[in-house]
Amino acid sequence: MPKTIIFVDDEEHILHALRRAFMDTEYVVHTSASAAEALALMEKGKADLIVSDMRMAEMDGHELLKIVKDRWPSAIRIILSGDTDKNTTLKAVTDGVAKAYLTKPWDDAALKAQIAHFFSMHDTLNSSGVLETINRIDRLPVLPDLYYKVVAMIQKEENISKISETIEREPGWVARILKVINSAFYGISVASVHQAITFLGMIIVKDIIISSDLFESVKGKGMGEMHVDFLWEHSNTCNRILHSLYLSIHHRDIPEEFALVGVLHDIGKLLIIKCFSDKLDGLVRQQESQPLRPRIDAERAIIGTSHAELGAYLLDWWNLPHVLVEACLYHHDPLNANVQNKELVSLLTIVDYFSWKAVGKKPRFDIRNEIYECAGITRTDAISAMKKAYPDFNE
Ligand SMILES: [Fe+2]
Ligand SMILES: [Fe+2]
Numbered sequence: 593m594p595k596t597i598i599f600v601d602d603e604e605h606i607l608h609a610l611r612r613a614f615m616d617t618e619y620v621v622h623t624s625a626s627a628a629e630a631l632a633l634m635e636k637g638k639a640d641l642i643v644s645d646m647r648m649a650e651m652d653g654h655e656l657l658k659i660v661k662d663r664w665p666s667a668i669r670i671i672l673s674g675d676t677d678k679n680t681t682l683k684a685v686t687d688g689v690a691k692a693y694l695t696k697p698w699d700d701a702a703l704k705a706q707i708a709h710f711f712s713m714h715d716t717l718n719s720s721g722v723l724e725t726i727n728r729i730d731r732l733p734v735l736p737d738l739y740y741k742v743v744a745m746i747q748k749e750e751n752i753s754k755i756s757e758t759i760e761r762e763p764g765w766v767a768r769i770l771k772v773i774n775s776a777f778y779g780i781s782v783a784s785v786h787q788a789i790t791f792l793g794m795i796i797v798k799d800i801i802i803s804s805d806l807f808e809s810v811k812g813k814g815m816g817e818m819h820v821d822f823l824w825e826h827s828n829t830c831n832r833i834l835h836s837l838y839l840s841i842h843h844r845d846i847p848e849e850f851a852l853v854g855v856l857h858d859i860g861k862l863l864i865i866k867c868f869s870d871k872l873d874g875l876v877r878q879q880e881s882q883p884l885r886p887r888i889d890a891e892r893a894i895i896g897t898s899h900a901e902l903g904a905y906l907l908d909w910w911n912l913p914h915v916l917v918e919a920c921l922y923h924h925d926p927l928n929a930n931v932q933n934k935e936l937v938s939l940l941t942i943v944d945y946f947s948w949k950a951v952g953k954k955p956r957f958d959i960r961n962e963i964y965e966c967a968g969i970t971r972t973d974a975i976s977a978m979k980k981a982y983p984d985f986n987e
Contacts, residue, residue, distance in 0.1 A: 595711055596620040596637070600630040600656065601645040602674070606696070610643075613700040616628060619707075631659060641710060643694075646673035646681055654680060657689045661911070668710050672696060672703075685849065686795050687743045688911030709932050713918060716930075717905050725896040726905060728865045735910055736805040738762050742798055755794065756786040764903045768804045769797065776831035777854050778839070778981055793850070799852035802910065803827075807863050814865040816876040817953070823861055828939070829947040830854035837943060837977040841969055850917035850936055853919045857940060860903025860920070864895060871895055887956055888924050900924050926963055938967035947979050 597619050599610045607623040614621045622639065624630035633639065642660055644653040657669045671681050671693040684690040694706060716722070726732070737738050738759065760766055766785055773782050773792065782788045789797050810820045813851055817823075831854025838846040845851070865872065871894050872910060878890045888898035895902075904921035915933055919940050922931050926938040948955040964970055978985045 594618055594620050594681055595641065596622070596639040597707065598623045598624060598630050598633055598639040598642045599644075599672075600627060600648070600653070602626060602644065602648040603645075606645070613703065617704060622686045626947065627653075627656035630656060634660065634664060634667070635820070635854070639667055640714075641668040641670065641707065643670045643672050643707075646671055646677040646684070652680075654684045654689055655770055659683065661689055669693060669928045670707075670715055672698065682795075683746065684963055685913045686798065687747055691908075691911070691917075692914035698747075704841065706932065710932055712930050713914075713921065716921065717901065717917075721892070722897045722901045722905055725902065728896075732906065732909060733806055733809060733863070733866065735802060738765055739798065739801050739805075742794075742801065746794055752786060752789045752794075756784070756789055759797075765801070768808065769800050772800045772804050772828070775828040776852070778832045778836040793848050795848045795972070796851045799856065799912075799916075800980055802912070803852060803855045803859065806859060807867075810862050810865045813869070815872055817879065818861060818865060818872055818876055820862065820865060821860055823865075825951065827855045827858055829941050829950055830857065832980060833950070833981055834939060835938065835941040836981045837974065840977050840980070841973065846936075847915075849913050849915050850919070853916055853936070854943060855914060855941055856903070856907065857920055857923050857944065858899060858903065859906060860899030860901065863902045863906055864891070864899055868895055883954070884956065886924070898924070924957065926966060927960070934966045935968055938963045939969070942967055942969070946974060949987070950978065950982055 595613070599607060599621065602625055604625065607625065611621060611623055614651065614957050622633050624633060628651065630642065630644070642657070644656055646653040653671055653673065657671070660667055660669055670692045671684055671690045673681050673693065674696045681693045683737050685693055694703065709809070730806065741758055742755060745758060769785060769788060770782060773780060773788055780791060782791060806823055807820060814820050831852065834854045835846055875890060875894050879896065882890070888900060889900045898920055900923060904917045907920055908917045918931065918933055919937050922928050922937050923944060926934065926941040931937050942959055945955045945957065945959050975987055
């Protein structure tokens with residue numbers, strides 16, 4: 593069945609241009625001049641993807657996509673808006689209302705490629721192999737209450753003091769948040785939640801709440817390289833190296849939406865520990881007896897799908913930004929033609945490789961030259977960033 597897209601914008605010339613751009617595609621395309629019209633279309637027959645402008649009279653894009661998220665959660669929600677709406681747009685991605693944002697003016701070919709990419713990722717995450725495995729899980733881990741409290745405060749545009757006071761009232765959370773920051777960030781040390789939000793921003797603190805809750809839920813569990821303590825160390829190391837490498841290449845911090853990807857990239861392994869504990873023994877034994885076999889092949893054979901797919905499914909289900917879902921899904925396949933954010937995904941694969949080496953383990957994969965090229969660095973750059981972060985690092 594052809595996929596259906598609804599474009600929503602209150603400017604007719606934009607809708608006209610979008611109709612023309614998508615005229616020769618395989619999609620069924622509808623356009624709406626208002627949020628109310630778009631909702632009426634959704635009522636008649638839900639669309640697979642909705643692309644909305646941000647600033648519209650009566651009901652804006654954020655409100656529209658929030659309704660779509662609640663009533664038709666499987667529809668992919670994207671914002672297409674002008675640069676001037678940057679803050680509100682970022683807010684919509686932060687609170688999970690939109691999966692991604694694209695900016696106006698757009699290039700037709702690039703926009704069509706982006707949309708094809710959203711569909712193809714959605715299909716991969718909903719393929720039978722992934723769904724069969726997911727369906728064997730009684731209940732997917734839900735996000736902690738604190739996350740929803742914080743998101744509600746971001747939506748209300750509360751100030752940093754108020755948000756940090758709320759977090760500080762929750763027992764146990766302050767220590768957990770500070771522990772992640774002091775382990776996963778290179779050269780940053782904070783002593784309070786207020787300082788953490790000021791230095792790192794709300795998006796990062798919100799992502800820390802998500803990841804540390806899942807880590808906490810499997811505390812002390814697992815075995816070998818699939819033990820939570822080992823994964824905690826590996827994930828934090830990845831994050832630290834990623835920040836240090838990005839800073840040395842670009843002389844600026846990594847984009848906020850991507851800042852916790854090192855901590856989150858192997859979250860599928862936590863899901864395996866949590867929900868497939870009966871398979872862990874077989875998986876670890878398989879890894880020990882065939883040290884060169886790619887981990888994801890063994891996972892597919894034993895569990896039915898890989899930790900990359902499971903993790904990406906979970907992040908998508910939690911409505912985390914598309915950029916994180918993509919990185920998680922492709923961190924073992926960064927040259928896949930479907931990858932859009934090639935530089936960051938390749939960089940993640942490289943730091944994943946080096947962080948295995950940092951803990952004295954032999955990675956099960958190699959970094960081909962094309963991956964360094966996509967990341968825009970050389971092997972020498974990676975090694976010198978490693979030595980900066982770990983003075984006694986040995987290649
Ligand atoms: Fe991985
Ligand atoms: Fe990893």
